[in-house]
Amino acid sequence: MAHEFQKQRISDWHRSNLGNHITDKTRDIDTQDFTPSQQRSDLHFQVDGLKTLLNELAGKGIQIEDPVVENDFGSFAWIHDPQGQRIELWEPAPWQNNLINLPEPD
Template structure:
C-alpha cells in the first residue's frame, strides 16, 4: 500500500499570521489566501492533475497542533486515508482524534515518536 505521496504543507505558529502571509506574498511573490501560501504543481505520473502544497502560518495561541506542544506541524498527502490510519494504529502509532471529511479531502492525525503531530490528508478527487 502506498502511504505518503507528497508534502501537503508545513504549518507553523507566529504572532500575526495575516501579516506573515502578506509579507511572504509581497516580498517573495508567493500566492496567498486565507489558508496560507500556495505552491501549485503537477503530478509526475499524471501531469494533467495539479496538486497543492501550502506554507501556513497559524496564530501563536492556536490549539490545532495539540496534543503536541511544538510550534509546527507537517501535513502529508496520502492515498486511502482510512486504510492507512488502521494500518498505522495496528503498528502501534498513536492516532489523534477521528478522520474528518471536508469538501477538499479527508484528514487524520498521528503523533511521531517525539510527540510531533502530523496531519495526513487524502485530497478530494477534484483537486
C-alpha cells in the same frame, strides 16, 4: 552522540511508518518572511488511501487523533511521531486534480 541516535530513530520511524526518506538536502527556500515563533509547526503529508494507512498505523500501535475529519477538501487525520511532532495526513477530495508536484532535491 545521543542527538545522532535520536535523529536516526525518528528517521527510521518516518521511513517505516510513512514511507518518508529524511535527508539533509533541501530545495532553495526563502526564509525572509519567517519570524521566530514559540509554536511548534506541524508536518503535513498528502496521502493516497488514508483509511488503509490509518488501519496500518493503528495495527502498529500508533494512536490516531479523534476525529478523522472529512470535508469538501478531502479527509484529514493526525498522528504524532515518537518526539511528539504532530503530523497531518491528508487525502484530497477526488475533484482535486491539480496537486502540487515539487521536483526532488539533487
